[in-house]
Amino acid sequence: MTTLHKLRTIRTSEDGSYIAEVNADIPLSDGGVLRCNVYRPLDAPATDDTASTGARYPVLVTMSPYGKDVPYANFHPMSYAGMHPNGKGEDAVWETPLPRYWTKAGYVVVRIDERGFGQSPGFAKIMSDQVWQDFATAIEWAAEQSWSTGKVGLLGISYYAITQWGAASLRPKGLAAIVPWEGACDPYRDAARHGGILSSAFIDWWWNRQVATMLYGLPGRAARKWGPDTLEGDLTPEQLAQNHLDWPRACREFPYADVPLFKDSAINVENIQVPLLSVANWGGTGLHPRGNVQGYMRAASTHKWLFFITGRHDLPFYRDECIALQRSFLDAFCKGEDSRGWLKGPNAEGGVPAVRLVVRKPGGIKVDDEPADRGLLVRSESAWPIPGTTYTPFFLSADKGLSSSAPSGANATFEYVGLNGDAIQFSTAAFQSQTEVTGHPVAHLFMSQSGTKDIDVFVTLRQYAADGSEVFYTGTTGKPITAGKGWLRASTRAIDASHPLHKPYVPYRHYARKDVSFPKQDEVVEMVVEIWPVHFVIEQGGKLVLEISPKDTAGTDAFVSDDAKERSEEAFGGVQNRIHIADKYQSRLVLPIVPAAGAGAEPQW
CATH class of the missing domain: 3.40.50.1820 (Alpha/Beta hydrolase fold, catalytic domain)
Structure with a gap:
């Protein structure tokens, strides 16, 4: 024994x-x-x-x-x-x-x-x-x-x-x-691959810095001040290599989700019945907020809440007001001591609204400024997506605009070099009134290529103030990030519209090998790009820009796809990637516009 x-x-x-x-x-x-x-x-x-x-x-x-x-x-x-x-x-x-x-x-x-x-x-x-x-x-x-x-x-x-x-x-x-609190629930879609594209920079840094350094039996930890050495003794390099799965390497070797690596990691979120408080960070695009939202939407729990914070990844969890929030929730369900009405259920009279979100209005936004982030106001909502959301299309136009009117006879084609070409931007006119975008945007892009290679598409939403300056927000590491990001690899574009998780604003993909389809030369294919959950308020006179690129652009924080073998010249470069605009190719950005228009009048939390 x-x-x-x-x-x-x-x-x-x-x-x-x-x-x-x-x-x-x-x-x-x-x-x-x-x-x-x-x-x-x-x-x-x-x-x-x-x-x-x-x-x-x-x-x-x-x-x-x-x-x-x-x-x-x-x-x-x-x-x-x-x-x-x-x-x-x-x-x-x-x-x-x-x-x-x-x-x-x-x-x-x-x-x-x-x-x-x-x-x-x-x-x-x-x-x-x-x-x-x-x-x-x-x-x-x-x-x-x-x-x-x-x-x-x-x-x-x-x-x-x-x-x-x-x-x-x-x-x-x-x-x-x-x-x-800021936690993905789908290792393939949220962490390993965005739209089928390897999120290489972060997972390599993360693995090498704080995962591989803690392997059982790894020598020298105490000397590096990285915790105590393994008390039962060190392992040899050969033993260490045999004693773990190298996750970044496996993510490279297995690019699709229908393999044991990702089947074994799949979480049956629908099986969750326990009370839950899912807390997402608007600034975490590239890793966690998609999972917090999907986890909340998919869980079968009757007592469930979705809150959105802002700020850097490390600090908000330990704010006094956030700890008070955590404690009130846990006291209710672990002790039966309910100071806020959690036990009554979401949206109950005298209870806690199902959704609460920090409102990021123009004028109060500063990058990596903890006091400023803590000072933003909070709004309550009864559900997610927010009731009354209007999914509003903005059509790409021949003059590089984003218009509420579909193209009619004004055909155009824009192109850039695959893999490393320069991005193309499409801009709205100045908004006539303050407008809030909160929820799940999606871009429908009709694209082709001049060769027989694959196409990687990186979509960025860039917000501009009335004075013409770009609005940036606090990212995971404190770096400035843009209003929204989305990704898609053309060969993995297949959608299963019959799947229970499929929504017009969150297309469902199996990312299975059997569904892989490389675009043929000059074939126009529809790229339906999921943009991760967003929230921003465009001031009167402000603009929104849709940026389409074959690579990461400014405002991506740590979540860069930069692996030279995964995204090689041979597989993606040397061809023209084209964006088509025509009566039959209605490339468009669909924005979730909500009626609140930036309202928010409650302190955190």
């Missing part, structure tokens, strides 16, 4: 407010083990102390490959230096709840190293059914411990949110509520 907790150490926090059990064991059904840290209030018993009569608390659980023991200050010094107080201190770790705050709030906090990372042995396979099942097992374990009331909540950012969708879809016993 395996001895549990053989590596465990127990200490009291420096301020004396909680107990930390480091490297407690969570046994898995296949004989494996996950190692976790348990942060518990002083009067809660030790893990597996079945004879104790100590206090019991609801539990917050997180799991990832990033390393439960890597101090936030080492993991991301710049972020930590500007962090809010309730994100800093002893045992602070990137993107997770701070033990000092949450134990004082009456919770046990459990932080887990994913299998194959940190102190958890086993084969490492990120974002897979193995991860979802391991996390579900850990949730059930936490619900049964001597310090637990049996109620488990999930709270965390990014990867710590992705795992929430995966585990919740398995309906583990004891799971009471989830708060996926």
Whole structure:
């Protein structure tokens, strides 16, 4: 019989407010083990102390490959230096709840190293059914411990949110509520490939910086101040290579979604029934907001909410008002203490509206300015998409305009060189009144090429103020981003309009090998480009520009498709990519225009 907790150490926090059990064991059904840290209030018993009569608390659980023991200050010094107080201190770790705050709030906090990372042995396979099942097992374990009331909540950012969708879809016993904060729910469409195009720059940087560096048995972590070394010893380079799935490499080798890599990672979001608060960031285009919106729309939960924030990826989660939001939600479903009316359900009288969004109006927008982002007002809505949304077409015209009138006899063709050519822009006239665009834009582009290659299309929405200056917003890393982004590879353009998830504004694609169809020479094909959820308010006199390009352009932040083999000259270059405008080729941008027109009169949150 395996001895549990053989590596465990127990200490009291420096301020004396909680107990930390480091490297407690969570046994898995296949004989494996996950190692976790348990942060518990002083009067809660030790893990597996079945004879104790100590206090019991609801539990917050997180799991990832990033390393439960890597101090936030080492993991991301710049972020930590500007962090809010309730994100800093002893045992602070990137993107997770701070033990000092949450134990004082009456919770046990459990932080887990994913299998194959940190102190958890086993084969490492990120974002897979193995991860979802391991996390579900850990949730059930936490619900049964001597310090637990049996109620488990999930709270965390990014990867710590992705795992929430995966585990919740398995309906583990004891799971009471989830708060996926900026978290994708579809590893293929949200993270690996945008419109079939590899999101190479980010996944390479992310993997090399904070995933591969935490592999179980990797030597030298302590010397690099990247958490402690593996307590059970180092692995050889050969053992390390055999002990993990190289996810970026696999994403390159398997470009379509109908392979085990992505079938195994697919999350049955429709199976989620637990109360959920999905929090998306308007500035996160390129990774998470699509998943937060899709997760909310697809989940079967009767008690579900969708909130939109703005600001950098790392800071908003730890704002006082955001922590108060998180706590009110979790207290309601984990403790039965409801200060805001969550238990009444979305849109109930005296309760919480189903949707709340930060309103980004002209004049109050500054890039990477945390006080400015916190000061923006918030509006409540009853549903998503917003009731009263008018999907309004703007047709591309021969004079490079965007017009409300369809082309009539004015045929035109615009072209650029595939792969590295210059973008072409189409602009609206000045808007006659303030106009709000919130929801799911989609671009219908009729395109052809002069050769027999593939076509990658990068669509950007650029917003201009009445004075002619471009309006930028705070992106994931703090860099300036544009109003909207969309992507599509011509060979993967096939749509399944009969699929339950298909909407005119969110086309559904299987991205299956059997559906691949390369455009023939001079063949005009319709490219229906999904633009990720947007929100912006165009002031009177302002304009909107549709930019169409064969490559990434300014305002993309970290989510660049720059792999030279994935996007090679041989596969995409040396030909003309054409955009067609004609009576039978009504290339157009469809915008979700909402009646609120920029209204917003409530403080956050």
